[in-house]
Amino acid sequence: MDGRLPAQSRSDRGALASAEFPPGAAAAMTMSQRVNGALRRVPTWPVYAIGGAVPLYYFYLGLTGGLGPEPVKALEHALGLLALQMLVAVLAVTPLRDLTGVSLVKFRRALGLLVAYFVTWHLGVWFFLDVQFLGAVWEDITKRPYITIGMLGFVLLIPLAATSTNRAIRKMGPLAWRRLHRLTYAVALLGAVHFVMASKTWATEPLVYLGVICGLLIYRLRPFLAGRSAARA
Amino acid sequence: MAGRYKSDLKWSDVTPKTDWLNRRQIMAGAGALGLGAIAGPALAAFDPVPSAFSTDEEPNSFEDITSYNNFYEFGTGKEDPKRNAGALVSEPWSVEIGGLVDKPGNYDFDDLLAGQTLEERIYRFRCVEAWSSVVPWVGFELKDLLDRVGVQPGAKYVAFETAVQPQAMVGVQRGVFDFPYLEGLRMDEAMHPLTILAVGVYDEPMPNQKGAPIRLVVPWKYGFKSIKSIVRITLTEEQPVASWNRAQPREYGFYSNVNPERDHPRWSQATERRIGQGLFARRIPTLMFNGYGDEVASMYAGMDLINEFF
Numbered sequence: 001m002d003g004r005l006p007a008q009s010r011s012d013r014g015a016l017a018s019a020e021f022p023p024g025a026a027a028a029m030t031m032s033q034r035v036n037g038a039l040r041r042v043p044t045w046p047v048y049a050i051g052g053a054v055p056l057y058y059f060y061l062g063l064t065g066g067l068g069p070e071p072v073k074a075l076e077h078a079l080g081l082l083a084l085q086m087l088v089a090v091l092a093v094t095p096l097r098d099l100t101g102v103s104l105v106k107f108r109r110a111l112g113l114l115v116a117y118f119v120t121w122h123l124g125v126w127f128f129l130d131v132q133f134l135g136a137v138w139e140d141i142t143k144r145p146y147i148t149i150g151m152l153g154f155v156l157l158i159p160l161a162a163t164s165t166n167r168a169i170r171k172m173g174p175l176a177w178r179r180l181h182r183l184t185y186a187v188a189l190l191g192a193v194h195f196v197m198a199s200k201t202w203a204t205e206p207l208v209y210l211g212v213i214c215g216l217l218i219y220r221l222r223p224f225l226a227g228r229s230a231a232r233a
Numbered sequence: 234m235a236g237r238y239k240s241d242l243k244w245s246d247v248t249p250k251t252d253w254l255n256r257r258q259i260m261a262g263a264g265a266l267g268l269g270a271i272a273g274p275a276l277a278a279f280d281p282v283p284s285a286f287s288t289d290e291e292p293n294s295f296e297d298i299t300s301y302n303n304f305y306e307f308g309t310g311k312e313d314p315k316r317n318a319g320a321l322v323s324e325p326w327s328v329e330i331g332g333l334v335d336k337p338g339n340y341d342f343d344d345l346l347a348g349q350t351l352e353e354r355i356y357r358f359r360c361v362e363a364w365s366s367v368v369p370w371v372g373f374e375l376k377d378l379l380d381r382v383g384v385q386p387g388a389k390y391v392a393f394e395t396a397v398q399p400q401a402m403v404g405v406q407r408g409v410f411d412f413p414y415l416e417g418l419r420m421d422e423a424m425h426p427l428t429i430l431a432v433g434v435y436d437e438p439m440p441n442q443k444g445a446p447i448r449l450v451v452p453w454k455y456g457f458k459s460i461k462s463i464v465r466i467t468l469t470e471e472q473p474v475a476s477w478n479r480a481q482p483r484e485y486g487f488y489s490n491v492n493p494e495r496d497h498p499r500w501s502q503a504t505e506r507r508i509g510q511g512l513f514a515r516r517i518p519t520l521m522f523n524g525y526g527d528e529v530a531s532m533y534a535g536m537d538l539i540n541e542f543f
Contacts, residue, residue, distance in 0.1 A: 059512075062512045063511075063512055068300060068301055068311065068312060069293070069296070069300060069301040069508040069509045070301055070506070070508045070509075071512045072506065072512060072514065073364070075512070129512060129513065131516075132515065132516050133504075133516075136501060136503075136504075140500070140501070143496075144498075144499050144500065146499060197499070198499075199309075200309075200362070201305075201309065201409065201410060201480065203309055203409070204407070204409075
C-alpha cells in the first residue's frame with residue numbers, strides 16, 4: 001500500500017495540474033505539504049491516550065446514570081460503534097493521501113490498535129455485563145449468525161494486533177506483513193454486516209456504515225480495475 | 234402501599250415540564266376546542282382504584298419508564314420517543330370503532346372514559362428485545378369498552394391502529410417502518426380481564442412517548458403487541474394484520490406471547506434485564522406468559538407455541 005504506485009500517480013496528477021493551473025496547484029501542494037509538516041511534529045501518543053480513555057469515560061457515564069435506564073446495551077453499542085468508526089478512519093488513510101496529499105500514515109497503527117481495543121471492550125461488556133452466562137455466550141456464537149460474524153471479525157483482528165510492532169514487520173518481511181494486514185478489509189466488512197444484522201429493521205445508520213466501508217474497499221480495487229482496462233486499451 | 238409511592242411526588246412535580254414542551258399541542262387544542270377545554274385534562278388526576286391483578290414488584294421510576302421506549306413513529310432509538318414525541322397532538326382525540334359492532338362510530342376520548350372505573354394495574358412489561366420493566370398503568374379493561382359498543386357474534390378478532398401524524402412524527406417522515414402501525418388480538422385475548430386500555434402511568438396522563446392519550450396493554454405478550462396512541466379499533470372475522478408480523482414473520486408471530494422456550498432467531502428469550510438497575514444488573518429468568526400463565530395459559534391449550542403459534 002505504501003509502495004510506489006500511489007506516489008507515482010500523485011506526481012502525475014501534480015504535473016498535469018501545474019501545466020493547466022500553475023498557481024492553484026502550487027497552493028494546493030503547499031497546503032498539503034504544510035499540513036504534513038505540521039503533522040510530523042504531532043506525536044502519536046495522544047491518539048493512544050485519548051482513544052484509550054474514551055471507553056473508560058463511557059464506563060463512568062454508565063455507572064453514574066449518564067447512559068440512560070439500560071446502560072449495558074448503551075455501553076455495548078457505543079463501544080461497537082467506536083470500533084467501526086476507527087475502522088473507517090483506518091481505511092480512509094490511504095484514499096485521503098491519494099486524493100489530497102495529506103498523509104496520516106504515521107497514525108494508522110494507533111488507529112488500528114484502537115479498533116482492537118474498542119472491540120475488546122465491546123466483547124467484554126457483551127460477555128460480562130450483557131450475556132453473563134458462559135453457556136449462553138457459546139450458544140449465541142454458534143446459533144446467532146450476526147454474533148458468529150462479529151466474533152469472526154474479532155478473531156481476524158487478533159493476528160493484526162499481534163503483528164503491530166516494528167519487530168513483527170521486520171520478522172515477517174514487509175510483503176508478507178502487508179498481505180496479512182489485508183485482513184483489515186475482511187474485518188471491516190464483517191463489522192459492518194454485524195451492525196446491519198443486529199438491527200431490528202433496515203435502519204439507516206448501519207447501512208450508511210456498510211456503504212462507506214464498501215466504498216473504501218472498492219477504492220482499493222481500483223488498481224486492478226484500471227490495470228484491466230489498460231490491458232484492454 | 235403508601236410507602237411504595239413515596240417517590241411519585243417527585244415525578245409528579247417533573248411531569249408538567251413535558252406539558253410545557255407541548256405548547257404547540259395546547260395551542261392546536263385551543264384552536265379546535267375553544268379555551269374552556271384546556272385546563273381540565275391537563276390538571277386531571279385519575280385517582281385510580283387498586284387492582285388485584287397488580288404485581289407487588291417495585292415499579293420502575295417515572296423517569297425510567299418514559300426515557301427508554303420503542304415508538305418508531307418518533308425514531309428507532311430508545312431515547313428518540315422522549316426527545317421527539319412532544320410534537321404529538323393528543324388533544325382532541327377520538328377513536329373510530331367499527332367493523333362487527335352494534336354501535337360503530339367516532340368516540341371522543343372523554344366519551345371512551347365515560348362510566349369506566351379507572352384502575353391502577355402494576356404490570357410487568359417484557360419487550361421482545363429482552364429488557365423489561367414494571368409499570369403502574371392507569372386504565373380500564375378493553376372488555377368494558379367492547380361490551381359497551383356491542384360485539385356482534387361473527388367477530389373473532391380485534392384490530393388496532395396507531396395514529397399517523399406526519400408533521401409530528403419524524404419516523405413517519407423518514408419512512409423507517411410501514412405505517413400506520415397495526416396490531417390485533419384474538420377475541421378471547423381482547424376480552425381477558427388482564428387486557429386494558431391505559432390512559433396514564435403513575436396517575437399522570439399517558440406521556441406522549443408512552444402512547445398518549447390511549448394505548449393497549451397486554452402484559453403476557455411482548456411489548457410491541459401493546460399498541461400505542463390508538464385511533465382505530467375494528468372487530469373482524471379474519472385475523473388482522475400485525476405490523477411486526479408482516480415485517481418479519483419468521484421473527485415475530487401474530488400471538489407473540491412471552492415465551493422463554495422460543496428464542497428470537499437472533500437472541501435468546503430465556504432471560505431478561507430489568508431497566509433502571511444499573512450497569513451491573515443481573516439478568517433474571519423470563520417467565521412463561523411473562524408470569525401471567527395462571528390467568529392466560531388455558532387460552533392456548535393444545536396450541537404449538539414454539540413452531541406454529543409463536
